[in-house]
Amino acid sequence: MNKLYHYWFSPFSRAIRVALAEKAIEFELVLEMPWTRRRDFLALNPAGTVPVLLCEDEVKLCGSYAIQEYLQDTQTTESLLGDTPAERAETRRLIEWFDVKFYTEVTDILIIEKVMKRFLKLGVPEAANIRCAGINIKQHLKYIEYLAERRNWLAGDRFSYADIAAASHLSCIDYLGDVPWEDFQGAKDWYARIKSRPSFQPLLKDLIAGLPPVSHYKNLDF
Amino acid sequence: MNKLYHYWFSPFSRAIRVALAEKAIEFELVLEMPWTRRRDFLALNPAGTVPVLLCEDEVKLCGSYAIQEYLQDTQTTESLLGDTPAERAETRRLIEWFDVKFYTEVTDILIIEKVMKRFLKLGVPEAANIRCAGINIKQHLKYIEYLAERRNWLAGDRFSYADIAAASHLSCIDYLGDVPWEDFQGAKDWYARIKSRPSFQPLLKDLIAGLPPVSHYKNLDF
Numbered sequence: 082m083n084k085l086y087h088y089w090f091s092p093f094s095r096a097i098r099v100a101l102a103e104k105a106i107e108f109e110l111v112l113e114m115p116w117t118r119r120r121d122f123l124a125l126n127p128a129g130t131v132p133v134l135l136c137e138d139e140v141k142l143c144g145s146y147a148i149q150e151y152l153q154d155t156q157t158t159e160s161l162l163g164d165t166p167a168e169r170a171e172t173r174r175l176i177e178w179f180d181v182k183f184y185t186e187v188t189d190i191l192i193i194e195k196v197m198k199r200f201l202k203l204g205v206p207e208a209a210n211i212r213c214a215g216i217n218i219k220q221h222l223k224y225i226e227y228l229a230e231r232r233n234w235l236a237g238d239r240f241s242y243a244d245i246a247a248a249s250h251l252s253c254i255d256y257l258g259d260v261p262w263e264d265f266q267g268a269k270d271w272y273a274r275i276k277s278r279p280s281f282q283p284l285l286k287d288l289i290a291g292l293p294p295v296s297h298y299k300n301l302d303f
Numbered sequence: 304m305n306k307l308y309h310y311w312f313s314p315f316s317r318a319i320r321v322a323l324a325e326k327a328i329e330f331e332l333v334l335e336m337p338w339t340r341r342r343d344f345l346a347l348n349p350a351g352t353v354p355v356l357l358c359e360d361e362v363k364l365c366g367s368y369a370i371q372e373y374l375q376d377t378q379t380t381e382s383l384l385g386d387t388p389a390e391r392a393e394t395r396r397l398i399e400w401f402d403v404k405f406y407t408e409v410t411d412i413l414i415i416e417k418v419m420k421r422f423l424k425l426g427v428p429e430a431a432n433i434r435c436a437g438i439n440i441k442q443h444l445k446y447i448e449y450l451a452e453r454r455n456w457l458a459g460d461r462f463s464y465a466d467i468a469a470a471s472h473l474s475c476i477d478y479l480g481d482v483p484w485e486d487f488q489g490a491k492d493w494y495a496r497i498k499s500r501p502s503f504q505p506l507l508k509d510l511i512a513g514l515p516p517v518s519h520y521k522n523l524d525f
Contacts, residue, residue, distance in 0.1 A: 166376040
């Protein structure tokens, strides 16, 4: 059986969970807390980060970039990146948007302040940082609306890894109740479509001990 | 003619300059200072970041991820990522290592403290941050040595985009004189091999007004 080392609040792990489900690839989840720097895990991935996918055929894939492109390289199922080089370039531009820009400006800040500080007892959250992420997320929701008004899905006509990346980051933040959906109806409608996909259901069932999700997190009608 | 929007101290732009040269693709360099948030440039790439490659055939590629994979998708020259899916996964693991881990722990810190603060008049560099990056870089040089002792190039037998990514980050730092080469002979030997490649020569001729490189920056014997 394929094994996916993941952490609940790693948006990169979430994206791979969805991508594997979209491709109907079975896998077993292994919870890894990267900050413990477990020796056996560092032997698997010296970067010490999740996701890591250990495939049945013993190929080891470290990081969402290597995993998502390996799926593109080896899978005959419908591509999650696009059919032409130009389509794939657009999908990859948006993956970078969410995995770098959104991550730096929103996800990473809120996860550090609201999750890591709590679990690792690193003191109280910094209100200024949380406020800053709250301002940033609005720009991103506006951009999602802009794209969703012009296209069926974020990168074009078809559901793609760009939607998966965006939704994975947003689902981490939504778990904490920090997405101002009410002001961004277009983004909300797009996210509702993602939430209703079978591949996304396992994420909506995530329940982290000591930190339950906000009540609307798993509702399709939120 | 292809146009590459770049900035001198963007390691991601540097990597694409080298990759295009390795593939003998001609291009014209356009200097873009991303922090000015120039309107015409934001229309090209709403993320406001470099590199952006405007191809002769009008395809627009934003970000090093989209560009490097587009080259893989469209070029018939020798692959910079590897020949098999497993080889490419290893190259991509290392690209992520340098573009995320090295960038966060070293490049970004030193560029902000030593370059951006100076050019944008944002006050004096924070000594504690520079010290921290100086400790981090040693771990990365050790890892480069570890790989270079076991393989011909970082990702395997062949020169790849993993070498390009690593050398692009290091060349930014080396320009500032902050790579402790003397303590890492194996890493130095590997970098000397990169420096002698024709594709790398244009980078060694970079000369930023008001901030000349350290004297050994362009020497093959350093």
